[in-house]
Amino acid sequence: MYQTPLHGVNILTLDFLLIFMICLFVKIKRHLSFGALRQAFSSILEQVSDHRENSKVEYSIHNVLMSAFAMMYFQDSSLLEFQKKMETGCRQNNLRTLFKVDSIPKDNQMRNVLDEVDTKEIEPIFDEYFYRLQRGKYLELYRFMDNSYLVSMDGSGYFGSDKICCPGCLRKEDKKGNVSYSHQIMQAVLMHPDMKQIIPLTPEEIRNTDGDKKQDCEISAGKRLITKIRKAHPKLKMIIVADSLHSKQPFIEHAKAKGMSYILAAKEGDHKLLMEWVNEQRLLKEVSRIEVKDHKGRTHVYEWINKVLLNGNKETVWVNYFEYWIMDGGRVAYHNSWVTDMEIHEDNVEKLVKGGRCRWKIENEAFNVLKNHGYHIDHNFGHGNKHLSMNFFLLNLLAFFFHQIFELSDVLYRQCREKFGSKRNLWEHLRVLVATIIFPDWETFLSYLLKPPEIYAHSILSP
Ligand SMILES: [Zn+2]
Structure with missing residues (x-):
């Protein structure tokens, strides 16, 4: 038992008081806590169509998608393997305690199932988290002028190859007849000049459809994205911010028809x-x-x-x-x-x-972070024939969204960020811990990281 030298007060008692107060705060923002966000995602995954024959189903859609999401959340491709080892040795693992995955799929099984899941079925989670931020009054921080919000839009690629391709790939042929394949998206984010965090909206895939010879393009996808955003947020006053490619009549007319302003x-x-x-x-x-x-x-x-x-x-x-x-x-x-x-x-x-x-924020705070600062969106996790590539991208973007929400609203996460300086350093520590200790929940996980481990050792689930 630890004693304070000055007052003889039990440190454990003080620390629990602190944790209690932190939990009280977390409770106020409960709908934005890790557990609540995970629960909302689980609810959507449980509704995803499953076209597999019942007799051949070994892992539920929920377990497969949530496992893939956990990989992206920790940016650790060996996460599933380590959690399986934990399960074998301790009959418990962090995928079960944190992500409610009760059976961890093998890599190839995960890819096969993910390829079949239509991305459109998991997209609604982005609107759900947006509404939660709105309900928590965090959107007010982003009000720009005349009660309007800035929504920056831009296209970006997350896959490119001259060998690997699927029917959804965009195809490009140069003058010498060399063909290259790519996957691209149109992304929109809510932003404010004075806010570091950005709020990603549901992306729109720039994708070729079967049998259609005409290549999809950024402008068409941009118009579809505007329609999608307006449908999800019918009353939100928005100012679309985009590059010169979009300052053309058809795009402007479309934005105006959807009741949006533009810069x-x-x-x-x-x-x-x-x-x-x-x-x-x-x-x-x-x-x-x-x-x-x-x-x-x-x-x-x-x-x-x-x-x-x-x-x-x-x-x-x-x-x-x-x-x-x-x-x-x-x-x-x-x-x-x-x-x-x-x-x-x-x-x-x-x-x-x-x-x-x-507008630079969408390039710097979104695409650059997703590509070069911890999220590896252009890493080829697997291509598949249908939706695998896009699903991995979406889960990566969702992990980024979780972390943006924590930076805005989670006091424990912000304390951890402060303690470890860079995001990279913090997540390196989190990856080590998730592979070695089993935590009952995300708050205990962060508290453990924040305080000397020996003080909280007893509160961690023992093997
Ligand atoms: Zn492809």
Whole structure:
């Protein structure tokens, strides 16, 4: 038993008091706790169609998908193997205690089952977690302007090969006749310039359908994604932020038809007529301009003009245009231009620029993190013939979503992040622990990591 040198108070008592208070807090945010999120996912997995013959079913869809998710959650491809060893030695394992998997599938069985599961059946979990964040008032942190939220959209690839392919692969042939295959998605995330965490929305696959010779593309998938987002969030006021590929009439008309505003990059090469018109108006002094000096001595230049034609089409759309430069000692340190449907004036132009510039977050905080900082989304876990590749991607994105929710709402997780500095360091420790000790729940797991193990050793399930 440990004693404090000053007061002779039992440390164990104090620590349990602390844990009790933490648990009380966790209870307030119960619908966002690991257990509640896992339970919601289990409920969806239990509804997934199972087309296998009953006599041949060894592992339930729930156990297979949840095992694959656990692998992504810990980013550990050897997780299942270690948990099986634990099960053999201790008749208990962390997949059962944490993820409610009562029978762990073998690798090849898991891949076979995952390939058959239609990704659309597991997608609703993204909306469910979004609603939970909304209910927990976390969405309010993301309100941008006029009660609207910024939704950044972009396309990205998560698989590429010149040998492995499936019927859903996008096919590309170069001039020499070399064929390459890829899997791509259109992703949308809710974001805010001042928030580090992003909230991923359900992705849309850029995918070829059987028998269709025409290749699917980012613009078509982007329009499907807009429809999907609006269906899931019929009343949410949204501003779509995307690159110059999307500042085209069909996309703008589609976004407006779905009741969304937009801030879309507009590059000179894509918008010749628009830019010529803006330059003419500039010469006529019809373009508004303000300059703002910052504390580093740089000059921020904002120019804008409302009501310009997007292109030369007969039935063109009217847009509002703004441009922005950062001048640093006579050198252009940054430059970009956008079109929007929101009327621009002196009071909102800086904010609109902030919104437009915020687009980098989907590349940096989402795709870059998913590819290079711990999530390995472009690792080939297995390709399959139907849905395997996309299902692995989706489970990876879901693991990322869990971790984003914890960063926003889980006090224990945030304390652990603080203790271990980087996310990478924290998860290295979590991976070691999950392979060696059996924990009854996620909170005990994090508490164990946070405090010296000897104090809590007795509260861990003994082998
Ligand atoms: Zn494929």
